[in-house]
Amino acid sequence: MYLLDRETRVIVQGITGHQGRFHALEMINYGTNIVGGVVPGKSGELVWDKPVFNDVHDAVAHTDAECSVVFVPAEHCLNASLDAIDSGIDTLVIVTEHVPLHDAMILRQMAKRKNVRLIGPNCPGICLPGKIKLGIMPNSIFLKGGVGVVSRSGTLTYEVIQSLTDNNIGQLACIGIGGDPAPGTNMTEALMEMIEEPGLDGIVMIGEIGGVAEQDAADFIKNEYNGPVVAFIAGRTAPPEKRMGHAGAIVSNGTGSFLEKRRKLDEAGISVCEKMEDVPAKIQKMISGR
Amino acid sequence: MVKNGDGPIHSSQKQSIVISTNSILNEMKLLEYEAKDLLKGMGLSVPYGRVCKDLSELESSIEEIGFPAVLKGQVLVGGRGKAGAVRRVNSTTEAKKVFKRMMGMDVKGHKVESVLFETSVEHLEEWYLAITIDYARGLPSLIFCRNGGMEIESVPQDELVRIVLDPLEPYQKEEIGQEMLRVGVESAHLDVLLKTVQMMWAGFREKDCELMEINPLMLVKSGGLIAADAKMILNDDGLFRHPELDFDRDRERTTFEKRCRERGLSGVQLDGEIGVLANGAGLTMAILDKLTEFDLEGGAFLDMGGSDDPDKIREAVDLITDVSVLPHLKGIVICVFGGITKCDTVAQGILRSFYENIPDLPIVIRLRGVNEELAQTMLKENGLRSYSDINSVCKSLADQLRRC
Numbered sequence: 001m002y003l004l005d006r007e008t009r010v011i012v013q014g015i016t017g018h019q020g021r022f023h024a025l026e027m028i029n030y031g032t033n034i035v036g037g038v039v040p041g042k043s044g045e046l047v048w049d050k051p052v053f054n055d056v057h058d059a060v061a062h063t064d065a066e067c068s069v070v071f072v073p074a075e076h077c078l079n080a081s082l083d084a085i086d087s088g089i090d091t092l093v094i095v096t097e098h099v100p101l102h103d104a105m106i107l108r109q110m111a112k113r114k115n116v117r118l119i120g121p122n123c124p125g126i127c128l129p130g131k132i133k134l135g136i137m138p139n140s141i142f143l144k145g146g147v148g149v150v151s152r153s154g155t156l157t158y159e160v161i162q163s164l165t166d167n168n169i170g171q172l173a174c175i176g177i178g179g180d181p182a183p184g185t186n187m188t189e190a191l192m193e194m195i196e197e198p199g200l201d202g203i204v205m206i207g208e209i210g211g212v213a214e215q216d217a218a219d220f221i222k223n224e225y226n227g228p229v230v231a232f233i234a235g236r237t238a239p240p241e242k243r244m245g246h247a248g249a250i251v252s253n254g255t256g257s258f259l260e261k262r263r264k265l266d267e268a269g270i271s272v273c274e275k276m277e278d279v280p281a282k283i284q285k286m287i288s289g290r
Numbered sequence: 291m292v293k294n295g296d297g298p299i300h301s302s303q304k305q306s307i308v309i310s311t312n313s314i315l316n317e318m319k320l321l322e323y324e325a326k327d328l329l330k331g332m333g334l335s336v337p338y339g340r341v342c343k344d345l346s347e348l349e350s351s352i353e354e355i356g357f358p359a360v361l362k363g364q365v366l367v368g369g370r371g372k373a374g375a376v377r378r379v380n381s382t383t384e385a386k387k388v389f390k391r392m393m394g395m396d397v398k399g400h401k402v403e404s405v406l407f408e409t410s411v412e413h414l415e416e417w418y419l420a421i422t423i424d425y426a427r428g429l430p431s432l433i434f435c436r437n438g439g440m441e442i443e444s445v446p447q448d449e450l451v452r453i454v455l456d457p458l459e460p461y462q463k464e465e466i467g468q469e470m471l472r473v474g475v476e477s478a479h480l481d482v483l484l485k486t487v488q489m490m491w492a493g494f495r496e497k498d499c500e501l502m503e504i505n506p507l508m509l510v511k512s513g514g515l516i517a518a519d520a521k522m523i524l525n526d527d528g529l530f531r532h533p534e535l536d537f538d539r540d541r542e543r544t545t546f547e548k549r550c551r552e553r554g555l556s557g558v559q560l561d562g563e564i565g566v567l568a569n570g571a572g573l574t575m576a577i578l579d580k581l582t583e584f585d586l587e588g589g590a591f592l593d594m595g596g597s598d599d600p601d602k603i604r605e606a607v608d609l610i611t612d613v614s615v616l617p618h619l620k621g622i623v624i625c626v627f628g629g630i631t632k633c634d635t636v637a638q639g640i641l642r643s644f645y646e647n648i649p650d651l652p653i654v655i656r657l658r659g660v661n662e663e664l665a666q667t668m669l670k671e672n673g674l675r676s677y678s679d680i681n682s683v684c685k686s687l688a689d690q691l692r693r694c
Contacts, residue, residue: 019630022598075530097596100528101423102457102498108428109458124629136596138629138659153572154596155627158659159680162627179571182428208572212426235575237582275583276576277681 004067004091005131006031011059013038013080014071015047019095023071023136024048030133035063038080056080056087067091069125069134077121078103085116093134094120094184105182118184124154124176137161137176145170146201147283148194150187150217152179152208156234160206160279167280172199179208187213188220195225202228202287204279205270209235210256215264222268228286229270232279233261317500318524321364323406324537325522329504332493334486335516339408348389351407352382358410361385363392363402366542368521373397378410411516416506418442419487421455421494423501430455430494432466432487436474438506449473457495461488479513486515497535498528546590546615553605555594562587563620564687567610569594569631577625580680584688589619596630603631603639611649620694621652621687625680628659637665641672652690656683 010027014020015037025048028034036051036059043054053059056068068089072080077099084092085107092111099107099121111118119126125135130144141158143165151157157176164171175190177183187207194203203225207214214233221229236258265272271286273279320328326336340351341364352359363375370376375397379385385407395402416438424431434451435442451469453462467484475483486507494502501523508516529535540548550557556571560578564586568574571593578588594606609615610622626636636657656677657665666676677683 022630074527098527100498100531101500101525102495102528105423105428105430106457109456113458136630140660151572153570155568155570155629156572156576158627158629159573159576162658181423181425186428206572208575216426232576234572234579237579237588238575274579276580 004126004128004134007033008067008132009033009035009063009065010067010069010132010134011036011038011053011056011063011065012069012071013056013084014073015039015050015052016042016045017071017073019136020071021047023069023095024050026136026139027069027133030127030139032132032134035065038068038083056083056089060087060089065089067134068093070094070096070120072096074098074100078107081107081118082110085110085114085118089116091117091134092119092184093123093125094118095123095125095135096120097122099180101180101182104180104184108182108184111184119175120178120180120184122180123178123183124157126176127171127174129171129174135176137174141165142174143168143170144172146172146199146287148172148197148200148203149174149206150190150194150203151176151206152187152213153206153234154179157206160204160232160276163277164204164280164283167284169280169284172201173197181211187217191217191220191225195227200227202230202283204283205229205231205265207231207233207261209233209238209258209261212256214261218261218264218268218270221270228283228290229268230273230279230283230286231265231270232273232276233258233265236274318526318529318537318539319366319542320522320524320537321366321404322362322520323364323404325502325520326517328493328497328522329490329502329517329520332496333489334504335514336520337408337411337516337518339406341404341406342389343404345386345389348385348405348407349382352385355407355409357381357385359385360406360408360410361388361392362406362408363395363397364404364406365397365400365402367398367400370397375402411508411510411518413506413508413510413516413518415509416518417509417515418445418505419490419507420501420503420505421490421499422503424454427454430457430491432491434470434473434487438508442505455491461491463488479509479515482513482515497532498525499523500525544615546609546612549609549615550592553602553609554597555592555602555606555609557593557609558591559616560588560590561618562589563618564588565590565592565610565616565619565622566625567592567594567606567622568625569596569627569629573625573627577623577680577684580684581623584684586621586684586688586691590616594626594631598631598635600635600638600642603636604642607640607643608647611643611647611651611653613650619651621654621691622649623654623656623683623687625656625683626659628657628661628665632660633657633665634661634668637668637676640674641668644672644674652687652694654683654687654690656680 012024016039042052045052068084127133129142141162323341342348418438420433432453503521504517508518544559
């Protein structure tokens with residue numbers, strides 16, 4: 001997927017900060033080929049023996065980096081990410097949360113124009129167990145296998161992956177697209193790439209109430225994928241909120257409620273689990289039943 | 291490239307919109323008069339009006355503006371008309387009477403704390419014009435129709451203009467103009483309408499908006515356009531770069547929610563009896579769901595987020611166990627999956643909080659992930675049990691509460 005593996009050259013933007021430093025080491029420990037970092041003004045420094053550069057152009061020139069993981073604070077994220085998009089990087093993972101919506105929308109469009117795969121912002125990243133981890137998902141939760149996981153959540157994703165691993169159900173690829181309303185890669189786009197991945201036995205979707213991500217994804221699965229798909233949607237019992245405004249209702253094409261999502265997922269042949277702990281048994285059953 | 295929006299308009303106006311907790315926490319709703327002030331700053335015309343918080347302000351507004359006028363209660367919800375919070379007035383006596391009744395009025399759980407006194411605008415037509423976010427596309431969308439003032443969901447497709455606005459593209463005046471003509475805008479009015487759209491689009495981006503809705507946009511005899519009512523929602527994450535915007539960020543928040551925000555935490559107050567402290571909005575929502583399986587209901591939700599600072603955890607624990615701000619709680623669940631937030635850090639935070647103040651309610655703790663064993667040991671040494679399973683921890687709380 002994404003042609004990512006142990007050899008892929010990765011840089012970490014914001015590597016000298018607390019989070020950047022911590023997670024760079026975690027990624028290195030997982031086996032990711034971190035080749036350097038980017039922090040304006042800190043060129044020449046070393047973090048975990050990796051060289052730091054002033055900007056992404058510089059980093060790419062010296063290391064031939066192909067991917068970047070961004071830990072830059074929200075107010076500087078747009079600039080840092082545009083630098084990466086413009087530098088020949090082909091995959092960009094933005095972990096930073098609270099990136100202004102308008103910046104995120106600009107980044108999404110810019111990435112599309114430059115053919116850069118953008119994941120995030122506000123996301124835990126992606127992991128291809130046994131190959132590469134980009135982001136902050138805890139190293140210990142993964143087991144290599146055949147299930148693809150696509151999720152809007154952070155820690156809820158870790159919970160579900162851990163429960164798959166506990167039940168000896170390995171993962172082929174795990175993509176945390178993040179919780180923001182205009183992500184670089186939305187759920188449907190993540191699934192589009194997932195179904196092309198060789199060795200895929202089935203898919204687990206982790207969603208939340210609100211928005212249209214799961215509904216659109218259900219339409220895509222209905223038309224394009226015959227394999228086992230199980231979904232868990234958090235927030236089933238959350239109380240309804242007040243209307244946001246007429247225009248919002250139109251454009252969303254729906255209310256974003258659990259029932260609405262459930263109906264569409266059912267129609268697409270996707271098995272919706274009401275209890276989180278039912279996910280492993282369900283996906284296992286569907287895969288064995290093929 | 292400007293594209294047309296497609297897909298059916300959802301006619302579910304009777305249902306409430308369920309928004310994910312991310313949206314509840316990341317949006318900043320403005321009152322009508324605040325929205326109008328911003329629109330004015332962007333170059334649009336609004337009716338002559340003054341916001342009044344007491345009778346003397348009303349009296350000076352009457353002197354300035356005169357009659358006929360409209361009194362509009364300022365609240366952050368719709369449905370004001372039906373609630374009686376929008377009233378035409380024709381005399382000082384009438385205005386004072388209506389004002390007194392309107393102040394403090396409840397509109398769907400919101401209290402009117404200010405009233406806009408505005409001149410009545412004579413108009414030829416009422417249009418609908420909005421810019422919002424098309425979440426399916428991840429882009430802003432322009433929406434227009436000539437039937438303003440009514441429920442936009444019931445407008446037939448062919449009378450509606452829906453155009454995606456790409457922030458990286460130049461303003462597509464031609465295409466938008468053609469669409470406006472298609473739905474029957476007269477060519478004489480096209481220029482001023484396009485200018486209005488252009489100003490709105492510039493302002494929408496400049497102020498980091500999520501929604502800008504003018505309904506109705508009134509066409510007046512002179513050919514001008516006036517924003518007679520306005521609704522705006524700003525992106526909370528963009529507020530840091532708008533020091534010029536002076537709105538009270540916490541006006542929709544309870545004391546608990548406000549204190550959470552002040553500490554960089556996300557908190558939502560609910561109606562049930564169980565407080566949930568977790569890391570991650572999705573996980574927190576999943577725990578709230580899980581509690582319902584044990585006939586328990588969420589009373590507060592606190593997402594401590596991805597911090598590895600024990601003092602931040604301590605603050606979160608302090609908040610969720612504070613009976614003065616959450617008096618309705620009967621039990622607490624602390625549930626963490628340790629990634630960035632390590633389990634032993636959480637244990638430290640919990641212990642620091644309990645060292646100062648041991649809560650009176652049943653509290654159950656579940657820690658899983660990075661350093662979970664260390665955390666369990668730390669807690670055990672202090673007489674606290676930590677579960678590793680979400681089901682068990684919720685069941686334990688349910689059992690404890692039944693015994694009380």
